[in-house]
Amino acid sequence: MSIVEVHDVSIRYLTGDFKEIGIKEYVMRKLTHNYRVNEFWADRHVSFTLEKGEMLGIIGSNGAGKSTLLKAIAGIMEPTEGFVTREGNVAALLELASGFDGDLTVKENAYLRGAMLGYTRKFMDETYDEIIAFAELQDFQDRRFKQLSSGMKSRLAFAIASMVQPDILILDEVLSVGDGAFRKKSEAKMKEIIAGGAATILVSHSLEQVRELCTKVLWLEHGEQIACGDTAILCGLYQQYLDKTITLDQAKDIWASLSGHYDWLVVGSGLYGCTFAREMADKGKKCLVIDGRPWLGGNVACEDTDGVTVHKYGPHIFHTDNEEVWEYVNRFASFVPYDGGFGDAHQGIPQGGYNGLVEGLLKGVPAVTGVSWQMLMEAFPNISDKVLYTGTIDGFFEYSEGHLEYDSLKIELEELEQKCYQDEAVVIPEENDEEHSGCTRVVEYKHFLHEKSPKTVVAFEYPQEWLPGRMMCRPVRDEKNMALYEKYQALAAERPGVIFGGRLGEYKYYDMDDAIAAALARAAKEI
Amino acid sequence: MKAYGIYINVCCLNVADNMNDRKGLDMFQKMKRYQFLFEELVKRDFKKKYKRTILGMGWSILAPLLQLLVMTVVFTRFFGRNTPHYMIFIFSGNIVFSYFTDATNGGMNAIMGNAGIFTKVNVPKYLFLLSRNVQALINFGLILVVYFVFVAFDGLPFTWRFICLLYPIGCLILFNIGIGMVLSALFVFFRDIQYLYAVFTQLLAYMSAIFYNIDRYGETAQKLFLLNPIYLFIRYFRKIVIEATVPTIWFHLLMAADVCIALGWGCWMYKKYNTRFLYYV
Numbered sequence: 001m002s003i004v005e006v007h008d009v010s011i012r013y014l015t016g017d018f019k020e021i022g023i024k025e026y027v028m029r030k031l032t033h034n035y036r037v038n039e040f041w042a043d044r045h046v047s048f049t050l051e052k053g054e055m056l057g058i059i060g061s062n063g064a065g066k067s068t069l070l071k072a073i074a075g076i077m078e079p080t081e082g083f084v085t086r087e088g089n090v091a092a093l094l095e096l097a098s099g100f101d102g103d104l105t106v107k108e109n110a111y112l113r114g115a116m117l118g119y120t121r122k123f124m125d126e127t128y129d130e131i132i133a134f135a136e137l138q139d140f141q142d143r144r145f146k147q148l149s150s151g152m153k154s155r156l157a158f159a160i161a162s163m164v165q166p167d168i169l170i171l172d173e174v175l176s177v178g179d180g181a182f183r184k185k186s187e188a189k190m191k192e193i194i195a196g197g198a199a200t201i202l203v204s205h206s207l208e209q210v211r212e213l214c215t216k217v218l219w220l221e222h223g224e225q226i227a228c229g230d231t232a233i234l235c236g237l238y239q240q241y242l243d244k245t246i247t248l249d250q251a252k253d254i255w256a257s258l259s260g261h262y263d264w265l266v267v268g269s270g271l272y273g274c275t276f277a278r279e280m281a282d283k284g285k286k287c288l289v290i291d292g293r294p295w296l297g298g299n300v301a302c303e304d305t306d307g308v309t310v311h312k313y314g315p316h317i318f319h320t321d322n323e324e325v326w327e328y329v330n331r332f333a334s335f336v337p338y339d340g341g342f343g344d345a346h347q348g349i350p351q352g353g354y355n356g357l358v359e360g361l362l363k364g365v366p367a368v369t370g371v372s373w374q375m376l377m378e379a380f381p382n383i384s385d386k387v388l389y390t391g392t393i394d395g396f397f398e399y400s401e402g403h404l405e406y407d408s409l410k411i412e413l414e415e416l417e418q419k420c421y422q423d424e425a426v427v428i429p430e431e432n433d434e435e436h437s438g439c440t441r442v443v444e445y446k447h448f449l450h451e452k453s454p455k456t457v458v459a460f461e462y463p464q465e466w467l468p469g470r471m472m473c474r475p476v477r478d479e480k481n482m483a484l485y486e487k488y489q490a491l492a493a494e495r496p497g498v499i500f501g502g503r504l505g506e507y508k509y510y511d512m513d514d515a516i517a518a519a520l521a522r523a524a525k526e527i
Numbered sequence: 528m529k530a531y532g533i534y535i536n537v538c539c540l541n542v543a544d545n546m547n548d549r550k551g552l553d554m555f556q557k558m559k560r561y562q563f564l565f566e567e568l569v570k571r572d573f574k575k576k577y578k579r580t581i582l583g584m585g586w587s588i589l590a591p592l593l594q595l596l597v598m599t600v601v602f603t604r605f606f607g608r609n610t611p612h613y614m615i616f617i618f619s620g621n622i623v624f625s626y627f628t629d630a631t632n633g634g635m636n637a638i639m640g641n642a643g644i645f646t647k648v649n650v651p652k653y654l655f656l657l658s659r660n661v662q663a664l665i666n667f668g669l670i671l672v673v674y675f676v677f678v679a680f681d682g683l684p685f686t687w688r689f690i691c692l693l694y695p696i697g698c699l700i701l702f703n704i705g706i707g708m709v710l711s712a713l714f715v716f717f718r719d720i721q722y723l724y725a726v727f728t729q730l731l732a733y734m735s736a737i738f739y740n741i742d743r744y745g746e747t748a749q750k751l752f753l754l755n756p757i758y759l760f761i762r763y764f765r766k767i768v769i770e771a772t773v774p775t776i777w778f779h780l781l782m783a784a785d786v787c788i789a790l791g792w793g794c795w796m797y798k799k800y801n802t803r804f805l806y807y808v
Contacts, residue, residue, distance in 0.1 A: 108571065
């Protein structure tokens with residue numbers, strides 16, 4: 001049985017007129033029917049269970065109902081609906097420094113607090129010295145409490161509350177107690193308690209702390225349970241929500257889609273992955289697309305900057321002689337012709353950038369951003385029957401054989417307060433061009449789609465040595481790298497449920513049209 | 528290590544206790560579990576009351592004695608002529624009445640004054656009230672000793688009937704707890720209560736025949752005095768100490784009924800609003 005079970009708990013909170021009004025006002029308002037009590041649900045239908053040794057992090061914006069929920073778990077408040085069961089003794093550390101009496105001495109307060117927490121006098125007599133030593137208040141024992149600094153107060157509170165090994169430990173923003181040295185000590189103590197088998201519940205605004213400590217996460221917003229489950233994924237979603245890259249409803253949809261089971265999991269949302277997912281979905285297969293980056297489209301992703309559609313990873317000009325591919329992409333986007341020189345039958349940029357094309361390809365296919373393959377496997381290892389992996393093949397095997405190498409370049413974007421920087425979209429500077437010395441290409445994005453913004457965005461590209469973590473362009477594919485790639489292929493052969501595709505998965509350069517053609521062929525083969 | 532075991536024990540009991548909360552089980556069993564907290568609360572309330580006073584608890588004795596002195600000097604002329612042992616007569620009224628006001632006024636703030644605690648730790652809220660009552664009771668005990676000294680000086684005989692005083696004292700303790708519960712709950716909802724109650728106690732002081740004898744009123748008016756519980760307690764003391772007679776069984780029952788009403792009302796208030804206090808503080 002779980003140590004803590006919170007079952008469909010709803011807590012109705014009261015606010016409104018009743019506070020701070022006297023009897024006269026009360027009677028007057030009652031008589032004139034102006035007496036209002038606002039009831040609102042601080043928590044609504046919250047459910048989770050917690051086992052021994054687990055640590056639950058509760059995240060959510062201010063007013064999400066976190067503290068109210070903690071009070072219900074601690075038994076200070078009764079849930080309006082639902083119930084909470086607790087197996088064992090509870091130590092709740094809520095708003096630590098309050099609840100002390102300023103007129104009493106440190107020692108008296110320590111005993112009083114110990115008594116409140118349910119300790120015995122004997123226990124307090126025996127541990128008092130230890131408590132004072134831990135709180136580093138040896139020289140202040142007979143001071144009156146109000147003379148202490150707030151850091152000292154919190155230290156004492158923490159020291160008293162952490163003196164025992166509770167079965168259930170409830171912490172409300174308390175790990176950030178005191179100065180750096182004490183914080184270390186208190187975190188160590190906390191970990192000791194958790195390691196001792198306590199079930200811990202932590203409310204923290206530090207996402208870092210939650211990521212580091214918690215084994216699972218409960219996400220509340222406006223009292224509503226958004227999700228409860230894997231720490232890495234939910235912290236990632238919450239961060240995206242805070243960054244306003246996804247809405248709450250999207251977060252809920254994402255969480256719901258992660259809880260399903262799929263025929264195909266497509267890792268990476270570049271053109272290869274998206275095309276493959278489209279084809280599978282059209283054949284009635286259930287697909288889920290994930291991308292470790294917080295956006296869809298991989299390297300073709302675009303971004304609106306001052307009304308200019310900027311390609312995040314350098315200019316992407318779609319050009320093809322393949323009629324089948326050209327027809328295919330035109331199903332999802334209309335293209336603005338490009339007059340530059342590739343000499344192909346069809347050349348252009350999708351109206352509004354590549355994001356529209358990606359959205360079209362993924363229409364009706366659940367796609368999750370900010371969730372990496374590793375994160376997903378940790379949380380939902382059995383989410384799909386098969387996997388298409390379009391990330392780096394060496395990354396998939398955690399670089400066990402070494403890093404495959406790529407060409408790289410450095411792009412410096414500049415937003416300029418002028419209408420136009422150059423006449424063409426893409427200009428390769430002359431060798432004697434001193435203004436652009438070292439620069440291999442200058443791209444002014446507004447020309448691609450003939451955008452009318454009063455400002456302009458220009459990208460200056462410089463050659464750059466590739467190092468792990470830097471932008472990956474073309475696979476190097478020399479003898480050494482190909483030998484390495486073969487080793488990875490051999491490893492991949494031992495993973496029958498996973499196929500590798502695309503530029504990074506196959507360690508092979510694809511133009512965009514080639515990537516789509518390859519994905520179409522792959523999909524046809526896999527059906 | 529041993530203490531550790533005990534602590535775990537206590538905590539297990541606490542959890543069981545949480546369940547009992549719902550079933551509304553034995554208050555006294557609970558009190559035993561919270562004994563340490565209770566002791567600490569009483570200590571705290573005591574220290575706070577007498578902090579930075581030179582005489583400390585001496586005030587608890589000195590204040591009523593001064594009051595007694597003034598009342599005796601002022602009123603003997605008007606009311607004391609037909610009342611034997613007039614000083615003891617007033618003293619009987621004073622100790623009962625001051626214990627009552629002391630306990631209830633202290634109790635009124637019991638919930639509000641401890642909001643910082645019960646919003647953060649799960650403790651039974653009546654502990655705060657009981658702690659205040661213990662403090663008032665100790666004061667009362669001290670003055671009671673002085674009272675008996677005065678009784679002896681006044682030449683009144685100590686008879687076996689004095690044992691009967693345990694009855695009104697016990698009743699008064701419970702009565703004060705009940706009224707304290709009502710007041711402390713009301714005070715959470717309406718802060719006006721403290722002013723209303725101040726006025727009320729002043730009126731009550733005049734209506735409780737502390738310094739006058741009700742013999743001069745007609746029979747019906749005299750019966751009306753019996754509706755005042757405080758008068759009952761005072762009357763009981765005077766009967767035993769001055770008149771050396773034990774009141775009738777009906778008198779006892781009437782007092783018991785008053786106590787039941789006060790305590791019942793208080794418990795009902797706590798039961799009903801226990802979970803709502805949190806919203807108002």
